[in-house]
Amino acid sequence: MARTQIIGTGSYAPEKVLTNADLEKIVDTTDEWITARTGIRKRRVAAPGEATSDMAVQAARRALEMAGVQPEELGLIVVGTVTPDMPMPSCAAVVQAKLGAKNAFAFDISAACSGSLYALNVADQFIRNGQVKRALVIGAEMLSRAVNWEDRNTCVLFGDAAGAMVLAPTEDAERGLLSTHLYTDGSFADILCIPGGGTSKPTCEAVLKEKLHTLHMNGREVFKFAVRALADSTHTALKANGLHVRDVDHVISHQANIRILEAVLQRLELPVEKCWLNLHEYGNTSSASLPMTLDEANRAGRLKQGDVVAMMAIGAGMTWGSAVMRW
Secondary structure, three states, X not given: OOEEEEEEEEEEOOOEEEEHHHHHOOOOOOHHHHHHHHOOOEEEEOOOOOOHHHHHHHHHHHHHHHHOOOHHHOOEEEEEOOOOOOOOOOHHHHHXXXXXXXXXXXXXXXXXXXXXXXXXXXXXXHHHOOOOOOEEEEEEEOHHHOOOOOOHHHHOOEOOEEEEEEEEEEOOOOOEEEEEEEEEOHHHHHHEEOOOOOOOOOOOHHXXXXXXXXXXXXXXXXXXXXXXXXXXHHHHHHXXXXXXXHHOOEEEEOOOOHHHHHHHHHHHOOOHHHEOOOHHHHOEOHHHHHHHHXXXXXXXXXXXXXXEEEEEEEEOOOEEXXXXXXX
C-alpha cells in the first residue's frame, strides 16, 4: 500500500486579539497569573457572524494552494471539531459546499483537542487503501462561544482558529506518515466536558442558568492524565517504527498548557527547542492546534525532507494519540 504524505498545510486565526490585560477587565485574574500557569499571553476571538466553517475554509484554501490541489480534486474532507456551525449537518458538509469540493464525501470527528489527529488517522486509511487520492483534514474550533466568561480557570485558556492538511499517496519509502496510535478512556469523561445541551441534559432554563452548556474542567486531573498519556503514546509510536527519541527532529503537539508540554518533553528527554510553540500567541485552539502548529513550522522552513516528526494530542473523552512521520 502507498504511504500518506502531507503535501500542503494551512491555518487561520481571526483578527481580534484578546490579551491577558483585556481579560483582567473581564474576570478576576492577572497577566502574571495566566502567563505563569499556562504560558498564554494572547488568544484570538472570532468576529460576530463568523462561523467555524468560515475559519475552516480559510485554512483549507491556504493548504490547497500550497499543495497545488483544486477543491474538485478532493475525494474526502474530514473535520475535527466540537463546535460545528450547527448540530446537523456536519461542519465538513458546510465546508465542502463553501469550497466547491463537489467530488468529496465529508464528515466530522468529535474528539475535542485530539480531533485533527483522529481525523488524520481516518484519512490516512482511505489514502493507503487507494480509495482516495486527495484528502483534506481540518481541525477547527470556536471555543470562545463555548466557555463561561465568568470562570477564570477556563476562559483564559482557549482561542479560536483552524488548521488544515492536504494528504496524498506517495511511493517514496523515505517520506510520509509511518503510523498513528489512538486511545480513549471514557471513564475520565467528567474531568473535561460540556455537560449540558445534549440529550442527557437538554437545553433548558436550568441548564442555561447553571451554565452547564459551557466548558467544565478539572485542571489538576487533566494535567496529570495528559503528561502520562502523551509521553507513553509517543514512546509507543517511536517503538512501533524502530525509532528512538534521539531520532526525533521535530515535535508537533497540541498546545494546551506550557507546563504540560514541558513535563511531557522532560519525560521524553527531548529539548523544548525541538517543539514548535505558539501557545503564547493563540492559546489552546483545541483541534486546530496541531495542524496550525504544523503549518507554522512548515512555512518557517523548519521541516526538511526526511526529518522525523513526532505528533501528539490529547482532549476530552479522554482522547489522545500520537503519530510519527518522515517529512
